[in-house]
Amino acid sequence: LVTTNRSTSKARSVTLKQVAQAVGVHASTVSRALNPATRSVVAPEVVERVLEVAASLGYSPNLMAAGLRTGRSHLVAALVPNIANTVFSLILSGATERLSAEGYSLVVVDVGDTPSRQLQLTKQLVSRRIDGLILATAQRDDPLVAFCIEEHLPAVLVNRFEERRRLSAVVSDDTLGMQLAVDHLVHLGHVQIGHLAGPESISTGHLRRKGFNEAMALNGLAGPDIPVEAAVSYSRDEGAVATERLLGRHPGLTAIVAANDLLALGAYDAIRKLGWSCPGDVSIVGHNDMPLVDIVSPPLTTVRISHHEIGREAADLLLQRMRGDSDTSMRNVILAPELIVRASTAAPRADKKRPGR
């Protein structure tokens, strides 16, 4: 029945004011001493004492209070369609590197690929007054991008373009990537090459398909009926489904260029199901060079994008955007990919004999 002071549960944290009292100065002095930018204005000996006392008291600044006052949260959010896709992890670690150096924390949010849910989660983030947004989710025409524009929310896109170029983006050169892939296959002797495309609603799906067509034309392989089949989403399962369609309609194909690695792995599944072999019956090229594709069976030939650099560049662009008041600096950064040749591609078989279906 006795009210005690024992800190049984959640201890109140130490405030700036308490530090000030302990030092014997005013709170604002402590604030100035603690902030590197204003520190120079305080007497050196006072700074020293403040730092000392703050440390000994275990003072931890309340960023919510500071943020309320300054209007900046020093929080940046990254929206990814699927956190388990390691391509995004690599991009994010590149971004984190830059961002944390500037005192920003990065919130990674797995938002799936339903625009409505994406919008809902973004609104939550806006309520938290995040300072900026990195979008790995962009559709070619994306309502979320429109939302960011309306809200004057600093944002940059990674890996995917938005059609109307309303936001800066850092992407890999999809046209070049497809060029690399097709040239490689042609070099090996392939003529009947098909494309396992990504969703047309996403820039990578669209651009890589276009790039594929162009690369085929450049190699004199353009035709009235270019073998292309698009997957509904960038997943291994949908890759398998689309591959079955592709091979069903074009049984003579000897090589497939996939719009990304997950689709390529789905193609592996489909080919295995058919009783065919890769690269014996059909060669496959992926895109992205995500972790572990070097160890799958067979090791995947793929177009490596500069994940890390994409992340870093995006962070730089965003930082710039968050600092500057000029809304004008819209720019795209397009990084060159590189072909990594492994064992999923080989010259086409001379006899063309394959297990029947």
Next chain:
Amino acid sequence: LVTTNRSTSKARSVTLKQVAQAVGVHASTVSRALNPATRSVVAPEVVERVLEVAASLGYSPNLMAAGLRTGRSHLVAALVPNIANTVFSLILSGATERLSAEGYSLVVVDVGDTPSRQLQLTKQLVSRRIDGLILATAQRDDPLVAFCIEEHLPAVLVNRFEERRRLSAVVSDDTLGMQLAVDHLVHLGHVQIGHLAGPESISTGHLRRKGFNEAMALNGLAGPDIPVEAAVSYSRDEGAVATERLLGRHPGLTAIVAANDLLALGAYDAIRKLGWSCPGDVSIVGHNDMPLVDIVSPPLTTVRISHHEIGREAADLLLQRMRGDSDTSMRNVILAPELIVRASTAAPRADKKRPGR
């Protein structure tokens, strides 16, 4: 030279007060109307008008302000040693599911595995006044855990135990997992079985090694010199290095149980380098069943942990901990794993002939 009101840059957001003025009531009424918990106390027609006006004005509550006032940020952070390890992604998506249903946002932070950096980043999070922490980083004796205790920071561990059991944890049954793996190999006819262990400083490394030894003993295979070699970290590269050591010291091994999938894949690399084959020359069992190990060459036999459930359970435990004021409810949840047999395990070769070194 004319000062205008044109919202050229960052528009000020709409405040509660502005909504109140528009409706013609006091701010506190709007606050009550907007909060589902207190809504019942406001006249229904007023509630309706508030909701309407708030929506039309595009009102977005300032969670920093609310948090400052209430002392709760509704933010939970998850610390992972490596965001590109898909095992954690799966756990996180399980946790997100629960957390977001309760109005919490999940910040995923890639903190690496250096304790000092982990502590530094955690302090930043504390400054943000996060309400809780999910730790996937725990060492067997972890300074970060001590820190959480000191700070009265609600936290739960996933995937890894902390030795002194100061915090609740949700983990897979490592002993059982090893049992499953060893029994399977013994069943296939293996006798010379080695263990590719994880770091001893991490509970999974320690417990799985112990589990391995026990399982061997249970199968009458205990000996004075049980073949075990520990990797320095849970990475594919270190797995390869440790495998070379293991096979160097125990050339007669016909099977290896790895402490996790990444190590197992490293073992693949080492075996390939030796010119040996799996499972022909040596069978390999992994642990975790992370994405894509079904498609590597050969498809990996592995112990599947219930990632998703681990995440969900952890979130539940944390939620409970953040609500309750009783610091007493320390508990561990141990989930049973399941053996997934694929093609990396087979009966040992009768002749035992292998390529020389």
Next chain:
DNA sequence: ATGAAAGCGCTAACAC
């Protein structure tokens, strides 16, 4: 059922 008033912890003019 609603309004008034206070205050969460911090920063930034402004004074001196």
Next chain:
DNA sequence: GTGTTAGCGCTTTCAT
């Protein structure tokens, strides 16, 4: 170089 003051946007007693 330091103190004073006000206020960021919200919630929550306490009145009425």
